[in-house]
Amino acid sequence: MFGIYLKRELSRRKKAAMVIALGLALGIALVITVNSVSAGMTQAQDKVLTSLYGLGTDMTVTKAQAAPTDSASGRPRFEFDAGSDSSDTQSSDRVMPQGGQALKASLVTEVAGQTGVADAVGALSLNVTKVDGSFTQGTAESAAPAPSGQGQGGGGGGGTGRVQGGGANFDVNSYSVAGVDVTNQDLGPLATSKITSGTTFTTAQTNSKVAVVSASYAKENELTTAKTITISDTKYDIIGIATPDSSESTTDVYLPLKQAQTLGDSADEVTTIYVTATDSKQIDTVKATIQKNISGTTVTTSADLADTVSGSLSTASNLATSVGKWLSIAVLIAAFLVAALLTSSAVSRRVREFGTLKALGWPSRKVTRQVVGESIVNGLIGGALGIAIGVGAAYAVTAISPTLTAELGSTGGAGGGGGRGGGGAQQAASNTMEIALSAPVSLTTIALAAGLAIAGGLIAGAMGGWRASRMRPADALRSVQ
Structure with missing residues (x-):
């Protein structure tokens, strides 16, 4: 009886049912779209962090660079023999640690022993x-001697010499x-x-x-695994070419x-300690533990680096997180209220019907139960429409793939790699890259939408x-004209 009556009433009131369902659908579609875009923003931000710093859910331990003294400014110095024959090519390498002050290699073991740390690896x-x-040596030329009596102070006439040409090309x-x-190698510069x-x-x-070189550096310098690379007069056999999982790498x-x-010249020293936690949800706790027990160090996590992201990616992420979510909540609440008011209004127009049923x-x-059942069906219809619209909007964003720019500046204490993988030197200047935005729809988001649809139907x-x-049976009699 319940099902038959429900089907008949929904068929009789198709327009009212569709208005309620569409109101809920728009609110649910907006929630799905905003959640999907927010997830896409998070993925894009993670990709930026992995690309430029190699930091995922782990952290790095470094020590901030000390201010240079007057005697050691840290600026590179090169010394060449200017008297060498011009045909000789001179070369000099200046190798300098960077990414912060040097840390004793023994700290790696100490960090690995902290509570919540699964593994720790040092890198330089x-x-x-x-x-x-x-x-190129210049050529000395002699000028003609000055006439007698016209020299400086009336002296004799010796010639003056000058050098023409010469210079340097470095x-x-x-x-x-x-x-x-x-x-x-599962943790550290080569991990990603x-x-x-x-x-x-x-x-x-x-x-x-032996050496492994990045694919971009190998291409730029025409290097292969059959060649060698010379650093400070030491030759290294190239045994591999590494291609980063992300689009960019800071290590050559x-x-x-x-x-x-x-x-x-850094025996038993490292500049960065890469750390993985036993539980990714306890990153902040592990960070606090390391900072408390190992003084003078800077612990950097992905959340810290995320604060340095700027550009259109950061702007869009902030909009999606704050404005977008609050807007979707407001629209959803409005949809629930409209559905409730429309349902209540529909009940008011069915006075004779419900009064008669009570008289029977x-x-x-x-x-x-009859009214709630009709409302839940309306909510489910609205949920289905909302999911379809929301998923369609999310796929449209993914298909268009708008390009966002992300700029990462230095965090001041983070070392070169910044986390799991990645790695090289700290970027003194900011890094900029472009990311194509996607809007992935997860099963959790679909489940949330279905729950909201049912909740909207129940509220209405x-x-x-x-x-x-x-209503009382007498209400039905009073409504008879």
């Missing part, structure tokens, strides 16, 4: 500035080097890169003169950690049912 970030070129090339703990040519380091190559050359320490013996709870049905339950 270096910057190599290579200057090579040659001098090329300056700067690139980054990361020292990798070859015994644990794939070896697309050759091989990676083996555990036996802790102090071998990877060396075994001990070799990097030798190059940078229907109890108030049965009348209320509760208000309409309450009003219907208060």
Whole structure:
């Protein structure tokens, strides 16, 4: 009886049912769209952080760079023999650790022993500035002697000499080097890169003169696994070409950690400690523990770096997070209220119907159940329409893929890689990249939409049912004209 009556009443009031369903659908569609775009923003931000800093859910431990003293400004110095023959090419490499002050390698073990830390690996970030070129000696020429009596002070007439030509032609090339703990490559500078040519380091190559270069650096300098790379007069055999999982990498050359320490004159030192937590939900707790127990260090997480993201990605993310979510909540509440008011209004127009049913013996709870049932069906119809509209809008955003720019500045204390993988040197200047926005729709979002649809139907049905339950059979007689 309930089902038959429900079907008949919905068929009789198709327009009213569709108005209620469409109101709920618009609110639910907006919620799905905003949630999907917000998820896309989060993915884009994670991609930016991974691309530029290599930081995922882990953290890095560094030490802020101290201010240079007068005697050691930290500026590179190059010394060349200017008297060399012009045909000789001179070259000099300046290798400097960067990404913060050096940390004792023993701190890696200390960090690994902190509560909540699953693993810790040290790495050394270096910057190599290579200057090579040659001098061209000038040619000395003698001028004609001055006439007698016309020299300075009336003196005799010796000639004056001058040098013509000469100069220097030097090329300056700067690139980054990361020292990798070859015994644990799942964490550290190479973790987010794939070896697309050759091989990676083996555990036996802790102090071998071998190198892995990034794909972009190899392409720029025409390097292959059959060639070598020379740094500070030391030749390294290239054993692999690494392609980062993300679009960009800040590291050009990877060396075994001990070799990097030798190059940078940083024996038993690292600049960055990469840390993974046992529970990704306890990142903040682990960060606080490390900072408390190991003084003088700076612990940087993805949340810290996210605060440095600017550009259109940051603006859009803020809009989606704040304005978008509040707007969707406001629209959803308005949709619920409209559905409730329309249901209550529809009940008012059915006075004779419900009064007659009560006169025939229907109890108030049965009348209320009938109204609530109709409202839930309207809510489900609205939910289905809202999910369809919301998913369509999300797919439209993904298909269009609007491009957003993201700019990351220095955090001041973060080391070069910044987290799991990634790695090289800290970016002194800001980094900019473009990200195509997508709007993924998760099953959680669909479940949320379905729950909201049912909730909207229940709210509307509760208000309409309450009003219907208060009607008396006499109300039906008074409504007869």
